Amino acid sequence: MSSSTFSQTRSSALNLEKQTESLLSRYSQFQNQSSVEASEEEISLHQSIQETLEKRDSILGKLNRISESMDNLSTSKLQQLTRHREILSDHKTSFAKISSSIADERNRNNLLFSIRSDIDAHKQQRTNLGGNGEINANDYVLEERQRVDNANSFADRLLQSAFNTRDELLSQRQYLNNAQSKMFSTLQQIPGINVLISKINTRRKRDTFILAGVISVCIVVLFFL
Template sequence: MSSSTFSQTRTQALGLEKQTEQLLSKFSQFQHQQTLDLTNDEITIKQQIEDILLKRDTIISKLNRISEVEPNLSTSKLQQLTRHKEKLNDDHLSFTKITNNINDERNKNNLLFNVQNDLNTHKQRQQREMNGNDYILEESQRVDNVNSIADRLLQGAFATRDELLNQRQYLNNAQSRIQSSLQRIPGLNVLISKINTRRKRDTLILATVIAVCILLLFFV
């Protein structure tokens, strides 16, 4: 009876071992996926493996009890029990190793992602600072241009003022020379007055002649 119970229990252990191998194979594929967080599939498979390992541990404990209460159990069955224990231990180690590899890969991906984010943030901050510096530089150039235009306008205004002052001085000097000449030459004022009077008379005569000609054109 104990031998039959041992065989039935061992059959369950073999079935769970096969399921464990399949699940470990699926679980190992997550080592190569560059994910930053746990996926639903990963969580599900991981939980299934943990449950099966726990069931296998329970079954091996049951096989141990059978071997203890059955002193005449064959050596081959005891060897089978030993292999089941070793297989369970190996699968525990494989599961732990795969889990650590997945965590290491995920930590590396998270680190790279964070570094990339930091670099992008730093570049964006530098770009904003450069844009700010460019704006300040452009404003400074505009101010310099305005100042340059203002300087040119002021220089032109000063040059115009100086030219007007020079012309005024020239006219004053000319007027002074004319007045001085008039004072030095006796009768020059009288001569100029006569010339002006004669010019006015000639102008009046010319205007009269032109008016008469126009009237003749209308009435003749």
């Protein structure tokens, strides 16, 4: 019964993975748009991706509980569960990168729009002042200060976006570490798995020593020749 439930739940996880890939593909197209505000479609896609990722978190939690309830969890099922976690982590990272890229591009467009608006206002002011086009020094200083403030605000938003991306990557790293710890814990509960891993490590060390010996002999022979 547990095996059947595991397969059914995994089928839901596969469907959600395909749905996420499709949503991310559509969402990535907004990276190249020059809009200064998010459209309704973009907001809807962003929310849909978040909800889908949350559903997948819930599905993987259910799969994990099912696997823990099974007396003998096969290696294939353990690998499937691990793979689902890796794909979810990759999709979360991609979502964070795309969101950050869209935000950076929109901030840049907003800054350019603000600069163009300032230039237009500056030209209009010169026109209204008449033929000599003289501008009050204090007004000019205030305008320049406003431009500097806008540039600083843009830099602050970029830094905040970078910090958010860093926090997301750290979160994903913690998630992978927890998954790895859980996998090792599960492996230790499988009879004979420690012996198998020990034999694999022993064979790997033996092959390493043999290869090192062959390389050493070759070096010595080449040296004397």
